[in-house]
Amino acid sequence: MLSPGLTTVRSHRLKKRLCFLLKLVCFVSSVLIFCEILIYYLVIFQCQWPEVKGGDHSREKEPSTSVLKAIILADTHLLGEIKGHWLDKLRREWQMERSFQTALWLLQPDIVFILGDVFDEGKWSSPQAWADDVRRFQKMFQCPVSTELVVVVGNHDIGFHYEMTAYKVNRFEKVFNFTSGKLITRKGVNFILVNSVAMEGDGCALCRASEAKLVALSHQLNCSQQKPNHSDKRCSNVEKLPSSEPILLQHYPLYRKNDAECSGEDSASPEEKKIPFKEKYDVLSQEASQKLMWWFRPRLVLSGHTHSGCEVLHAGRIPEVSVPSFSWRNRNNPGFVMGSITPTDFSLQKCFLPYESRVLTTYCAAGALLVILVLAHFQLLTPPFCFAQRLISKHKAV
Template sequence: MLSSSSTAVKNLPLKRRLCFLLKLVCFVSSVLIFCEFLIYYVVIFQCRWPNLKDGAHMAEKETSASVLKAIILADTHLLGEIKGHWLDKLRREWQMERSFQTALWLLQPDIVFILGDVFDEGKWSSPQAWADDVRRFQKMFRHSVFTELVAIAGNHDIGFHYEMTPYKVNRFEKVFNFTSGKLITRKGINFVLVNSVAMEGDGCAVCRSSEAKLVALSHKLNCSQQKPNHSNKRCSDVEKLPASKPILLQHYPLYRKSDAECTGEDSAPPEEKNIPFKEKYDVLSQEASQKLLWWFQPRLILSGHTHSACEVLHAGKIPEISVPSFSWRNRNNPSFIMGSITPTDFSLQKCFLPFESRVFTIYCAAGALLVILVAIWTLE
């Protein structure tokens, strides 16, 4: 059968065969260009920055000047030299690079936050492997001078608490200018960066240093939020910061029993939702969670780590958003959060990336159509 089909193709006039081959090349090229490039524009173009509640009462010029446009993503997990197969690495990194670059071009955010686990093997990578991972990250997540990128340390970047060393923490801080307890203030909005891996509470050197910085920062923020006519000797010599309540950015979520209450198409699978979380591994301990809530009284908490989406309320009033993974390697429907933020308000909107299963479906359909076209031509 294959022999007769091959003979039939060879017997076609040369010009007709060349025309047929050219059409096949154009068809295959079009499918590749769409699935590996254009689909990101088609999908992300549908995402819109969320409107603030009081946005209707603000002038357009005032709104654009005072609203900070932030993109929040998590758990990119760039594969390393030990566990990362070259094909898997190539596929996942291309997906993330195209997603990120397309989002920057279409949405033009002011700032991008990555909530930890930037790398997959930072917890054990050699200096040479670390340098290679950093080089690839900087290529994939390159950005203009008009967009700021801030990365938070995760357990895969510096190790779980029992693997964490000052060396691993310092090399991450050197690359990303990250320090636990660091305050980033943009347009009067306070963002507090937390090394949640160091919130173990066992008095280790890194933990003590991290907690001391957080306590000192919380004192400054609390003093800055006091009313001008309120006298407090403890705040008399404290540097005044914008009075906006802070937003906490960290890798581990605050303590919750499980993902049982989480909803949405990108929440954890049903079979995983009722699995109890382990403190200091899946989530922060209850003690560490209470400390952060007590110290900062944040208006919003953004976290990652679980690879699935979740929204919870702490103390009945403080929302926490767990951001799902940005990589196809961890889920079929990755996404990121778009935030319109002011010193007194915020509004969040999720933007989904192309589903990996849909891309495979397009390839399968194109392959089937290609077989049909070849069969038709061979029968003519």
């Protein structure tokens, strides 16, 4: 039989080990909770809705009930079965889901716009892979009843122009209730959804159909913006819309030479800014851009595709904001745009998500501290003064 003293010693050692193990579990759990959940609240909590004035010459704030609060994001690029590694999917999709759901909870927008490239492999995914991608998207970007989700098509969703087919366009439209030329009006604000992939200008069947819809919408808007005392026979049978100047939502940016004039922490790197953009690939062609501006005379253009933020002015009066990618896969500092919009005015504000590099640094620091704690607990880490004392003793012995 073991003596009572020996039993007490073993019991004490076991308690110490269990206590140490519990501390390690608490430490690891705290790091995980902070890096995977809390950090999104801490970062997005700092974002505030921009204020918008009541009119062009009004200094009074617009009543909150008449302001449309919109979140605009782009290029989520959900990975598919071909190029998507399971660990990459897990990491980046968790980041986007937590970012999106946290933003919804903290900011409570009226509407969310995603400006294309929702999927990374929509241009070649099989029906089964497409269904799986859609299921994951609907889980990640699920919205409450009070928030509307509107999705615009991008080249990775249906392919570039030479890859685009009626089948791919139709399956995207079926899932997201999107058409290649669509107008939605919310709180008196008109939004035009453009299939920019179909703005090739080569007369293909899908391109002709898309442009025909846009021309019809242009006519409807022009008729709606006419003064009541101005009669036009062509507008007699046209359903009138709010007279608000429209906002264009599309994936490809309007034509610009490069990103040289772009600035801000979400802009492209200095090397990338100098690279010329290719028309119909990086940006819309000059012809397509001029068509859209002539048809709609928009007060704002919102686009994605480049994965970097940019603000440019077209024709000296039409601002365009390119929204950075929402995914860590494309940027170390992803983000989105918050817009307070009325029928006569708008105000935009960028909101950045946690830096991936900072999260990884936190994990590395926590891992190093964990190793030190374990080594110290098992007395495998020699304190500096003990190490020095041993060296002195050995020197004296010699």
